[in-house]
Amino acid sequence: MLKYLRVKVLTVEEVKSASSELRRVISHFAEGERLIEAATDISVAHGHKIYDCLYLALALQTNNALATADRRMASIATQLDIDTVFVEAEA
Secondary structure (H helix, E strand, C coil), X not given: CHHHHHCCCCCHHXXXXXXXXXXXXXXXXXXXXXXXXXXXXXXXXXXCCHHHHHHHHHHHHHCCCEEECCHHHHHHHHHCCCCEEECCCCC
């Protein structure tokens, strides 16, 4: 969805509307309504993939640290004041 937002095929409102469909699946694991909304906001604000932003939103919602090997995601997490553990690949 973010790709289509970037090329102006979708609006922010359309992305938020489409992301609401994820609520049914995610609500089994976390407070889906807030999680999807927060992930969408993070995705739009930082230009990052929404499925990665779900992890960021969940870390914020549960006040847990994030472990990632993705430098960009770690950078966004740091900007959001999420405790972050950067996992480097073994040589």
